Amino acid sequence: MNGPPFPTASVCGLTPEMIHRYSRHLLLPSFGVDGQLNLSKASILVVGAGGLGSPIAMYLAACGVGCLGIVDGDNVELNNLHRQIIHTEAYVGEPKVKSAAATCHAINSTVRVVEHREALLASNALDIMSQYDVIVDATDNLPSRYMISDCCVVLNKPLVSGAALGLEGQLTVYHYNGGPCYRCLFPTPPPATACQRCSDSGVLGVVPGIIGCLQALEAIKVASSIGKPLSGRMLLFDALSGHIRIVKLRGRSLNCDVCGENSMFTRETFQSFDYENFTQSPFFPRITEYKKRVDSSEPHILVDVRPAHHFQITALTNSISIPLSSLKENFAVIDSAMDEIKQGTGLDASIYVICRRGNDSQRAAKLLHENGFSIAKDIIGGLESWAQEIDHSFPMY
Ligand SMILES: Nc1ncnc2c1ncn2[C@@H]1O[C@H](COP(=O)(O)OP(=O)(O)OP(=O)(O)O)[C@@H](O)[C@H]1O
């Protein structure tokens, strides 16, 4: 007899191992070999490895997507674990993307997982998002939502977008097959006061879990070309009553500033667009509870960005003085302070930024993020709040 007695690869294009691993998918007439093959060739980017991103990334890894990108600049905190189920106690203090990639790899080592350990900003989004077929927004803030949607329009990519807060959640698919983009529906951002985060108003852990699972499902449908993605419709979930409603959305707006017929929105417009100013809210969470972080002996550095002569008057113990005006030239100082902590404790240090009242520190945190210090967080109210609320003996000037 010529050749091997049995064929080594199956005729359907999937390897024997894939046939075994994904057999329950293959048995589904509406998914089958074609769905699995499409999925195995697709690349999907999950933006945010938090409450929504956790189940999304885990299911996408489990189901055999070809390439899974995860982008997030934050570190795992203990109070994330009640809902961010991709992370475990062993990873508290470690980068979320590292922890998420380890879990995905443990579930399915055949999937290529790419770690983007940075915040997605208008400055890096085109570069990162252009490497993927489908984008999933699992972030928690308004500037990211607009920025990711605009970038999807510029790059012509479908976007699976979800949100969960408190006991409610919602999801839809934007810019899919002629459907609306986020700006078609929300041309003007809501007032910043209407936009809460989990850290402000709380969230029941399982709620983002449910919305994240539905986002994973929509991403799988889009990537494998099966079913009817939730485009032009929005699913609304209310945990307390157990109600799920699907509402029809307006179609694509021909006057949309970004995807409209006469839109002048280009790559260049995108890169120079100020999303924080547009939405009047910051990309990054700011913190109020610096004292708690000191009390818990969290390894960190505190950068005081006030002018040097203010620092001379009074400062918090162990803070490092780097005035905002010279921050750009002093990134190396921060790097070496972090290295020192790493050598001493074996842990990655957090970075907190403080100023007199909390304005310059916000600018400084933004600059740090844009330059790779993606875990920098600024302290709301600055030293003035510290003196008023924590240490009345701290001399304010
Ligand atoms: N522009 C962005 N690029 C990348 N990741 C982002 C961006 N914006 C937000 N994220 C990430 O999305 C995730 C959102 O997670 P989630 O809403 O569960 O809350 P959290 O920020 O981790 O925690 P909490 O709000 O309780 O302090 C976070 O990990 C955050 O770092």
Ligand SMILES: [Zn+2]
């Ligand atoms: Zn639009």
